[in-house]
Amino acid sequence: MSAPTVKAQTIDELHSLQKKKSAPTTPIKGFRVPLLLSPKKNARNSSSSPSGKCLDFATLENVPRNGNRMQLASLASLTRETGPKVVRGDPASKNQTSPRVHQQHVAEPTISASDSSLKFTHVLYNLSPAVDCLCDKLIHPSIYRAELYEQAIHYEKGSFITSTGALATLSGAKTGRAPRDKRVVKDDVTGEELWWGKGSPNIEMDEHTFLVNRERAVDYLNSLDKVFVNDQFLNWDPENRIKVRIVSARAYHSLFMHNMCIRPTPEELEDFGTPDFTIYNAGQFPCNRYTHYMTSSTSIDLNLARREMVILGTQYAGEMKKGLFSVMHYLMPKRQILSLHSGCNMGKDGDVALFFGLSGTGKTTLSTDPNRYLIGDDEHCWTETGVSNIEGGCYAKCIDLSREKEPDIWNAIKFGTVLENVVFEEHTREVDYADKSVTENTRASYPIEYIPNAKIPCVGPHPKNVILLACDAFGVLPPVSKLNLAQTMYHFISGYTALVAGTEEGVKEPRATFSACFGAAFIMMHPTKYAAMLAEKMQKHGATGWLVNTGWSGGSYGSGNRIKLAYTRKIIDAIHSGSLLKAEYKKTEVFGLEIPTAVEGVPSEILDPVNTWSNKLGYKDTLMKLAGLFKNNFEIFTDHKIGKGSELTGEILAAGPNF
């Protein structure tokens, strides 16, 4: 589970991985991305520096509750009265002669002032370098995106425009999340409310250490000439919408969150007010590993009481998205709303399906279905009235992406899309999606409206089908099984998948992962809390549970093959249409799963995995091995009750493998 890191030893090496040196075609001298901004060697001393019209950072408490002013407090140091002066706009902007500042009090320099209080930090707010208030004119999203492109290309090495117009970026040394470096402040309240200890993703830190890291991040951000501030929303359910602010140092991060969160209208931005939650992303700067609770130079720190998150030592953008998801996993259940690590789509008749699954199991691929409306690919809420997407964008894996198999995702990779860690051909700027030189975890982040069938607003009625995706690299789980409620709960709490480890390490043996609620890295309370809510909702609304293996068939990884995406799609079609509910079923040994004898468009012999293995003994051994892993994993849950009565709990315990 450790964070994927990049294979390069130096920054230059990393950057050389990104571009493929093909045989030279026509040498196009000087063909590079044109510099769209007026370059200034020393932006700080440029004409943009205002004279005397700047302000000190106020502390959070001192700031007027006013949309325009709040943002200037974003970088407040908690320990110093004076600090860098904040101005709005791009320091390199030509026409920016006297930036307007949004607070009247002018700080008197004091003898104790440090150098940082003498400098300016420019805030690019929901990116508009224009100094005038952006609220009085309609700003097209394309302008935001173009400005962020310009910032990235001009200032961030490794940023390029690909042949389809996407922004290729590098996330640096970290190319995946770092769950072991996540810390959560344990105080009187969270100590009681959250899930701590074995199996829990919440590793404790104290308030003081949080403030140490917060100060480190804020000082780093303050030392820069400019920072980006995004004010956006989470959750398409208007009654449970959360206001988030992201303060970051890179245009890449700002564009990523612009795509991933819900984008406010200019009117909403004007009335934005105080955010409910703030991220300080100082990912280029490490934490001090001698700080208490730190075990590496990376730290992702969550403080629920302060409603803040601090990121140090990782530039992987997914930390922000999934960090906010953790926050929702705390806030929503407190309102009796179930938060879900799932994709979600809806048919023409309004039938909604949820797709649960760990990373790489197919949530994004299978919820993005040209025949259905996409509600969202990764994070949802289920309330008394139905489902809502938490996000405003999608984050697709793009390793081996093909136009033919995943046309909607392919076509979404265009201007405005952030393409992380992909390799492209130097002259044509065509991306080679098969190339894993930088990482296997290559990603595309795009606004949800880039998918033609997106359902805007991203809400829908109660789900009819709950699909649990497992990518079983052992190759013993059936391609599809119909689950009763107890089995659904058993598999939901287990959260199984087995992927193959990094291919280059020559790992032959698949590695099983059990991640409670198919998202143990993100849940904040005990898994049974979410499971009980899911059981209650599925029962109430008559939803059917399904287990779909998107992994191996005909043998484990190494001898078998991954089930063809086209077959999985046929299986999913049959679930959606209701035809699979009426199929004929038989029960498997050991796992006791109900499997259909036929599915339209899928060869019947693959439906029972035993048929696909030529080595029958090998099949049985592998099946027993997996069953044992399930049993071991479930041990920590046997003492917990699900829901009010003990009946369901007993049924759930009995719903696992029997041997």
Ligand SMILES: Nc1ncnc2c1ncn2[C@@H]1O[C@H](COP(=O)(O)OP(=O)(O)O)[C@@H](O)[C@H]1O
């Ligand atoms: N049978 C299959 N079902 C689903 N995905 C498959 C299948 N075979 C290969 N894949 C690939 O597996 C990956 C699934 O990733 P993705 O949908 O992004 O996962 P998630 O959103 O759950 O993290 C995609 O790259 C997809 O092309």
Ligand SMILES: C=C(OP(=O)(O)O)C(=O)O
């Ligand atoms: C973004 C992530 O989610 P997923 O792989 O589920 O799409 C992640 O786990 O970093």
Ligand SMILES: [Ca+2]
């Ligand atoms: Ca995802």
Ligand SMILES: [Mn+2]
């Ligand atoms: Mn996904």
